[in-house]
Amino acid sequence: MTRKLRVGVIGAGIAQRHLVGYNWNKELFEVPVLCSLDEDRGRQAVADYGVGEFTSNVETLFERDDLDIIDVCTPPDSHFELSRRAIEAGKHVICEKPLFGSIADVDRMAGIVAGTDRKFMPIFQYRYGTGLQKLKRLIELGLTGKPFLTTIETHWWRGPAYYEVPWRGKWQSELGGGLLGHAIHAHDMLNYVHGACAEVFAYGATLVNPIEVEDTMTLSVRMQNGSLAALSMTLGSRKEISRLRFCFADMVAESILEPYTMGRDPWTFIAGEPEHQARIDAALADYEVKEDGYTRQFELFHHAIVEGGEPPVTLQDARNSLELVTAAYHSQRTGQPTPLPITPDHPLYTSWLP
Incomplete structure (x- = not known):
């Protein structure tokens, strides 16, 4: 019989998407309690x-001995402290994006987790869209060839009403703007496909709304694997799209345009030669479609806890993502390319807040 893991959820906003994921995995999880300050x-x-049950007292979650996992779905500035307390209370942790406000915090958390037998999983649920998973399969089978160029567009719309939520649009509570809170999923897909970045040059601006943080940004990126990437993000696009294009020597992969589920099918995979197109089509013909999004990420986390092994998304994955953010903010402010990785001697290692 499958062992059910018991989850305590903190938050009631994005947490509702998590609850859908748990309900699709009812044989793997149950949620005895949700905690929120918004009663x-x-x-x-x-x-x-x-x-x-419901509670507004977060202390009770850390004290309970019947919870296996604490799932942190609160505003970004509270993530580190809630995660730390959960690990120290002996719980596994799931934490929403953006994970923390600095590379230093990611490294601190890695040290805390390393001293326990607990597992920590950041959220990057977009990885599990069928289209992106098919691309990963083609790479693993050696059918893509050498990577050349990736372009990623995160062009969404956020009007004044969005920023009526008090913690949004402010450095201290949201920790960043569209680069950190909106484009981070698509940019994680870049790292998921190609590995870590090597250098970033960025322009950023606040053009759409009178807020503290950026709402429009462009990045030029050199990857460690030698390929290049061009990333653009705006919250001023009246037609919302997300688009990912991966140009390889032997094929091009292109996502759908749906802004919030761009990892899902139908992606297109176009080869340069008919013979190679046949090989790609054959490799995808027997692809086994699985659940995606939170449902799939939670399923894989259950397997990691019960069977052993790394979580499907690791702290290193989150570090790669936040390194890109840190380097982009540094480049924007200095007007210079910023090399990666971000090490403890970097001026923004402990915080990118201005």
Whole structure:
């Protein structure tokens, strides 16, 4: 019989997407408790998703001995402290993006987790879209050839009403703008496909709304594998799209344009030669479609806890993602290319907040 893991959820906003993922994995998880400072929304989520009980006292979650996992779905500035307390209380941890406010915090958390037998999983659920997983398969089978260029567009719309939520649009509480909070998923896909970045040059601006943080940005990136990438992000696109194009020597992979599920099928995989197209088509013909998004990421985390092994998304994955953010902010402010990795002697290692 499959062992069910018990999850305590903190938060009632993005947490509701997590609750959908747990409900699709009912044989693997149960959620006895949800904690939120927004009592009305929290109690409604408990009722809507069949959670055991509601509390507004987060201390009770750390004290309970019947929880295997604490899932942190709060505003970004609270992530580190809640995660630290959960690990020290003997729980496994799931934490929403953006993970923390500095590379130093990621490294501190890695040290904390290393001293325990607990597992820590940042959220990057977009990785598990069928289209992106098919590309990963073609790479593993050696059918793509050498990587040349990746272009990623995160062109969304956020009007004034979005920033009526008090913690949004502010450095101290949101920790960054569209680069950190919106484009981070698509940019994680860059690292997921190609590995770590080697150098970044960035322009950033606040053009769309009167907020503290950036809402429009372009990045030129050199990858450690030698390929190049051009990334653009704006929250001022009246037509919302997300688009990823990966140009390899032997084929081009292109995502759909749907802004929030761009990892899903139908992606296109176009080869340069008919014979090679046939090989690609044959490799994808028997691809086994699995659940995607949070559902799949949680399923893989359950396997890592019960069977052993690394979580499907690791702290190093989150570090790669936040290194790109750190380097982009540094480049924007200095007007110079910024090399990676970000090491403890880097001026923004302990914080990119201005």
